Amino acid sequence: MIGTKVGLAALLLFSMTLLTGCSGMKPEDFAGREPRFRIEDYFVGKTKAWGIFQDRFGTLRRQFVVDIDGTWDGETLTLVEDFVYDDGETERRTWTIHKTGEHSYEGRADGVIGQAEGESYGNVLNWRYRFALKVGDSTWNVSFDDWMFLQDDGVMINRAEVSKFGFQLGEVTIAFSKDLAQAASAAAIEAQSRHPSVVSP
Numbered sequence: 001m002i003g004t005k006v007g008l009a010a011l012l013l014f015s016m017t018l019l020t021g022c023s024g025m026k027p028e029d030f031a032g033r034e035p036r037f038r039i040e041d042y043f044v045g046k047t048k049a050w051g052i053f054q055d056r057f058g059t060l061r062r063q064f065v066v067d068i069d070g071t072w073d074g075e076t077l078t079l080v081e082d083f084v085y086d087d088g089e090t091e092r093r094t095w096t097i098h099k100t101g102e103h104s105y106e107g108r109a110d111g112v113i114g115q116a117e118g119e120s121y122g123n124v125l126n127w128r129y130r131f132a133l134k135v136g137d138s139t140w141n142v143s144f145d146d147w148m149f150l151q152d153d154g155v156m157i158n159r160a161e162v163s164k165f166g167f168q169l170g171e172v173t174i175a176f177s178k179d180l181a182q183a184a185s186a187a188a189i190e191a192q193s194r195h196p197s198v199v200s201p
Helices: 008-015 180-194
Strands: 045-055 060-072 076-085 090-099 104-109 112-121 124-135 138-150 155-164 167-177
Touching (some): 104 124
Antiparallel strands (some): 045 060, 045 167, 060 076, 155 167
């Protein structure tokens, strides 16, 4: 779900490497897995993440840290993501995400072409979207195949393959850390603000 800028040299590798893909993995394969991943619960409040971008050959090209502030109003999840890259560059991206079914989501963000489509089963969420990636003075439209795996103790691992014209450019890996008790408290406060007549026990 988090796009990131990468160097021109890394992106040019697409001309030499064929996309291998995620071996037919489907979100439904994780139905029943715990802990249950509901992004509208997980991302409420503050979340911290640390990420890297590697090119097709596994060479580390960029590192970054992200602070995320999330709110859920019962219909829309809004995520404000503040990036700090290892070269000192900063970036802000805002996502607005809607739950469209028991297992489906759609989202929009700065740079996303059209909308992202997400499916969630068990402890997994898969996002697929196209993204306008700035490369020097140009913009390349690339594809993200983004997998998020919730673990115990509020840890979540995000792995995204980045490709263009069916060729793999590289991979983004992100580790999220979350205080689940804090998230539950923030969600309860938001729910109370929407329904002030309801008194929590």
